[in-house]
Amino acid sequence: xxxxxxxxxxxxxxxxxxxxxxxxxxxxxxxxxxxxxxxxxxxxxxxxxxxxxxxxxxxxxxxxxxxxxxxxxxxxxxxxxxxxxxxxxxxxxxxxxxxxxxxxxxxxxxxxxxxxxxxxxxxxxxxxxxxxxxxxxxxxxxxxxxxxxxxxxxxxxxxxxxxxxxxxxxxxxxxxxxxxxxxxxxxxxxxxxxxxxxxxxxxxxxxxxxxxxxxxxxxxxxxxxxxxxxxxxxxxxxxxxxxxxxxxxxxxxxxxxxxxxxxxxxxxxxxxxxxxxxxxxxxxxxxxxxxxxxxxxxxxxxxxxxxxxxxxxxxxxxxxxxxxxxxxxxxxxxxxxxxxxxxxxxxxxxxxxxxxxxxxxxxxxxxxxxxxxxxxxxxxxxxxxxxxxxxxxxxxxxxxxx
Amino acid sequence: xxxxxxxxxxxxxxxxxxxxxxxxxxxxxxxxxxxxxxxxxxxxxxxxxxxxxxxxxxxxxxxxxxxxxxxxxxxxxxxxxxxxxxxxxxxxxxxxxxxxxxxxxxxxxxxxxxxxxxxxxxxxxxxxxxxxxxxxxxxxxxxxxxxxxxxxxxxxxxxxxxxxxxxxxxxxxxxxxxxxxxxxxxxxxxxxxxxxxxxxxxxxxxxxxxxxxxxxxxxxxxxxxxxxxxxxxxxxxxxxxxxxxxxxxxxxxxxxxxxxxxxxxxxxxxxxxxxxxxxxxxxxxxxxxxxxxxxxxxxxxxxxxxxxxxxxxxxxxxxxxx
Numbered sequence: 001x002x003x004x005x006x007x008x009x010x011x012x013x014x015x016x017x018x019x020x021x022x023x024x025x026x027x028x029x030x031x032x033x034x035x036x037x038x039x040x041x042x043x044x045x046x047x048x049x050x051x052x053x054x055x056x057x058x059x060x061x062x063x064x065x066x067x068x069x070x071x072x073x074x075x076x077x078x079x080x081x082x083x084x085x086x087x088x089x090x091x092x093x094x095x096x097x098x099x100x101x102x103x104x105x106x107x108x109x110x111x112x113x114x115x116x117x118x119x120x121x122x123x124x125x126x127x128x129x130x131x132x133x134x135x136x137x138x139x140x141x142x143x144x145x146x147x148x149x150x151x152x153x154x155x156x157x158x159x160x161x162x163x164x165x166x167x168x169x170x171x172x173x174x175x176x177x178x179x180x181x182x183x184x185x186x187x188x189x190x191x192x193x194x195x196x197x198x199x200x201x202x203x204x205x206x207x208x209x210x211x212x213x214x215x216x217x218x219x220x221x222x223x224x225x226x227x228x229x230x231x232x233x234x235x236x237x238x239x240x241x242x243x244x245x246x247x248x249x250x251x252x253x254x255x256x257x258x259x260x261x262x263x264x265x266x267x268x269x270x271x272x273x274x275x276x277x278x279x280x281x282x283x284x285x286x287x288x289x290x291x292x293x294x295x296x297x298x299x300x301x302x303x304x305x306x307x308x309x310x311x312x313x314x315x316x317x318x319x320x321x322x323x324x325x326x327x328x329x330x331x332x333x334x335x336x337x338x339x340x341x342x343x344x345x346x347x348x349x350x351x352x353x354x355x356x357x358x359x360x361x362x363x364x365x366x367x368x369x370x371x372x373x374x375x376x377x378x379x380x381x382x383x384x385x386x387x388x389x390x391x392x393x394x395x396x397x398x399x400x401x402x
Numbered sequence: 403x404x405x406x407x408x409x410x411x412x413x414x415x416x417x418x419x420x421x422x423x424x425x426x427x428x429x430x431x432x433x434x435x436x437x438x439x440x441x442x443x444x445x446x447x448x449x450x451x452x453x454x455x456x457x458x459x460x461x462x463x464x465x466x467x468x469x470x471x472x473x474x475x476x477x478x479x480x481x482x483x484x485x486x487x488x489x490x491x492x493x494x495x496x497x498x499x500x501x502x503x504x505x506x507x508x509x510x511x512x513x514x515x516x517x518x519x520x521x522x523x524x525x526x527x528x529x530x531x532x533x534x535x536x537x538x539x540x541x542x543x544x545x546x547x548x549x550x551x552x553x554x555x556x557x558x559x560x561x562x563x564x565x566x567x568x569x570x571x572x573x574x575x576x577x578x579x580x581x582x583x584x585x586x587x588x589x590x591x592x593x594x595x596x597x598x599x600x601x602x603x604x605x606x607x608x609x610x611x612x613x614x615x616x617x618x619x620x621x622x623x624x625x626x627x628x629x630x631x632x633x634x635x636x637x638x639x640x641x642x643x644x645x646x647x648x649x650x651x652x653x654x655x656x657x658x659x660x661x662x663x664x665x666x667x668x669x670x671x672x673x674x675x676x677x678x679x680x681x682x683x684x685x686x687x688x689x690x691x692x693x694x695x696x697x698x699x700x701x702x703x704x705x706x707x708x709x710x711x712x713x714x715x716x717x718x719x720x721x722x723x724x
Contacts, residue, residue: 046720053509106491170683173713175438175491176631177682179624180675187675191668315500320492361507368500372478379486 035385043374050373053367072345073338081224085297087337089114089290092316094322094329095242096286099279101324102246104259107280109163111177111312112185113127113156117288118295118307119189120155122199122209124148129216140350144216145230149292156288157187157281164277165358174280186306193303196382208304212296218384225250231293237331238286246284246326289314314340317371323378339363373401409652418541418548419606421442423460423626424633424640425551426472427598432559432635433592434716435570438494440600441623442501443475447604449509452615455518455608464518464549465544465605472601473499480593483720484586488720501680502620509615511710517614520544551599553623572593572714575721587720597602629677634685635714647674685713 016271040262052168073083093110100107107113127134128144130131139147163181166172192199194207201210220227246252258272266272294300295309318336350356423444430437451625455464475497482488518554520542538549559565567588570578575585603626610613629647633640654670684693694702 106497165688166679166683172679172682177679178627180679183621183624183675184672187668187672190671220665316495317499320496357510359507359510361503361510364503365500365507368496368503370498372496373495375488375496376482376486379482379488383486 011247028075035381039377039381040374043377044370046377047370047373049165050369054365058356058358060350060354060356064350064354065358068346068349069338069342071349072342075243076222081221081227081343083338085224085227085231086341087165087334088231089293090315090318090337091312091330092235092238092293093287093311094318094333095238096283096290097121097315097319098120098242098322098326098329099245099255100283102259103255103275103279104262105167106175106275107160107163107178107283108175108316109160109181109313110180110283110315111308111310112182113159113284113287113356114291114294114308114312115182115185115189116159116284117156117291118303119185119291120193120288121148121152121292121295122212123155124151125212125216126199127151127323129213137202141215145296148216148296149234149289152292153285154288157285158390160284160287161277168273182312186308189303189307190305193305199214199303200306209303212301217301219298223363226297226299228292228296228298231296231297238289240287242326250321251275287315290315314367317367319344320375321371339367367375369394374402407533407536410533412538412652413645413649414549415541415545416538416611416652417644418545418610419603420622420626420629420644420648421548421641422544422551422606423600423603423623424629424638424644425555426596426603427630427632428633428635428640429555429568429599429701429718430593430596431630432568432572432714433589433596434575434714434719434721435483435589435593436490436718437476437479437492437593437600438491438627439475439479439497439501441620442498442505442609443472443504443597443600444604444626445617445619446475446501447464447601448473448608448619449505449604449615450601451605452515452517453509453512454606456512456515456676461518461520461609464609465602468608469601469604471599472604474582476593476597476600477590480590480704484589487720487722490720493644500624505532506617512615514616515614518607519613520609542610544602544610551643552637559637569691569714571597571721572716575716575719579721589721593617603707619706625674627689628674631713632674632678632681634681637664643677650674669723 003090043070052062071079073079093114097107097110114347122146124147126139128139128147133139137143159181162176162179167174190207191197193209194200199209200207204210218230220226222227245255254265254270254275257268257270258275262272277372290311291307292309294309295303313331318329322332340363343360345362347358347360350358418574427437427440450471451464451468454467455461458464478497479490479494482493483490508654522540522542523546525539527547529535531539557565559569567578567583571583571585571588579585584709600623607619607622625647626644629640629643631645650670650673654667
């Protein structure tokens with residue numbers, strides 16, 4: 001855009017001819033953008049087609065399924081508040097992942113970072129709110145909650161930084177390190193709450209901790225008991241932070257450069273090793289806070305056997321679908337949260353009203369099908385409708401020759 | 403004696419799917435492709451094998467269907483990588499989640515239904531060898547296959563020209579291409595072979611090891627992936643890794659049941675992942691060289707050969723002719 005504006009005054013005498021050229025350029029850039037704009041639609045249409053096919057095969061009407069989805073998520077204010085409460089851990093984790101994915105890091109360990117965050121938050125409750133508080137500190141309600149979130153963020157950040165150090169110092173690929181640390185975190189969590197583990201209440205057989213004491217519970221809105229204002233403030237704060245990093249700061253630019261080509265970023269003076277660890281740590285801190293939401297949500301208020309509930313992997317899907325764009329993440333994660341939450345209603349609705357077994361895993365199938373189809377659609381676009389470059393490089397001749 | 407034999411037999415049996423899946427993934431990664439869809443494809447293949455065996459009554463069809471599922475998933479990974487130039491990890495990751503959920507959704511009506519079992523075929527004379535006989539030669543055909551596969555794959559990789567080609571396209575695809583190797587077609591072939599082995603591993607679960615379709619298979623594929631790394635991309639070591647992990651797991655279960663020793667079973671469950679990280683650290687950082695410096699001169703070549711290994715250099719990259 002800016003180049004055409006700059007070039008027009010300089011070429012005053014040949015204006016009509018230039019206009020034609022400009023028109024062609026505009027048309028050409030439109031043609032370039034068209035496949036890119038259409039790709040997600042084709043992808044989503046293909047995914048919806050597949051899901052409609054499955055629904056038809058199971059004998060369920062897509063319209064009815066949509067109605068149940070709507071009833072379960074958006075129909076009234078209480079449902080919407082529940083949805084927002086469900087959405088926030090997913091959103092804050094996805095914001096964190098935007099940073100690592102922009103830097104070209106596959107932070108598959110985010111699931112474990114959520115679990116460690118959940119453990120950290122519970123640890124905070126145990127330190128400051130149960131029994132004799134640590135160092136005899138009486139932090140009060142706000143202080144305890146603050147410490148819980150700090151511990152959650154710190155645990156998540158440490159767990160993520162470990163992935164970073166393994167990568168930068170040990171040469172362990174972040175995918176393999178992340179997968180391993182996921183399972184270690186989940187197993188550690190299991191150890192804490194099951195089979196007479198240290199955090200399981202004495203005599204209990206349930207694989208969870210006791211409910212947190214009253215003083216360590218998040219305040220909920222008076223009319224919506226699952227939604228807490230504190231979590232909204234923190235999520236918005238995280239969103240602003242990620243926006244600032246991505247679109248304002250120099251550091252965001254460095255991350256982008258690393259994502260494009262880590263070697264040349266390093267040669268241009270970017271401290272890549274430090275940035276790898278740092279971006280992972282920030283992502284881990286946000287994921288840890290997401291984990292804290294999961295255990296501290298007013299209606300949960302305890303550490304369960306699976307505190308993450310798959311939010312981390314879902315967040316990876318969100319970020320892939322949003323093509324790592326911080327602007328798109330809130331919307332995509334909201335739609336995904338809606339699907340996840342609505343799945344329960346779809347299952348129960350069809351079971352009770354239509355006597356039809358339609359497992360809630362269908363919505364998860366839909367989520368990953370959408371991501372797969374959109375990713376494939378972008379692949380088709382890049383392969384068969386490659387964007388024209390301003391300067392044709394030698395690539396095309398080479399391809400033509402071979 | 404009998405107890406030892408039956409424990410060993412149980413380990414060989416329970417580890418068979420992990421061995422098969424890990425060898426499949428090994429072939430894929432040796433060819434330079436990461437198929438991260440392992441965990442989901444195993445579940446989907448296991449579910450398919452169970453359902454096909456129940457509906458058609460044919461075990462052969464069930465096994466073939468499971469292998470087809472594994473190969474189909476692998477095809478999506480390799481096609482999107484080579485033809486569409488997409489990130490293998492991204493596609494594989496989405497597929498693993500998709501396949502797992504698809505297996506849970508489609509398998510719901512068949513959940514916890516009695517499954518069909520592949521009959522055990524003891525091998526006549528060999529089964530009478532003390533301890534080893536019952537441990538190795540009283541199984542069904544899929545378990546035998548897991549044992550034979552390791553031998554065949556080792557010979558193939560290190561003793562045949564084709565095996566050399568397979569290793570070369572995962573290490574130096576450009577050099578292999580210059581020498582006239584069709585890199586990308588071979589990557590298709592080996593990824594499909596690896597994928598069908600992953601599918602076969604799924605069938606081994608539902609038709610033999612964990613009869614029927616249950617959703618607790620989640621995680622097995624990730625363990626297989628860890629074991630490929632723990633085995634440093636070598637068939638023998640991958641097999642030993644699988645036996646080690648499964649052996650530890652059965653010890654953990656026994657400990658939990660006996661309640662005599664107060665060792666949390668979770669510590670043993672964490673072990674595969676610790677081992678994986680430590681092995682990778684040793685293999686990829688400079689620790690190995692430092693370790694060699696302390697070993698006596700005489701043993702140095704042996705130690706070196708045992709510990710030296712690196713991931714296939716071109717793993718996860720795409721190769722384009724230029």
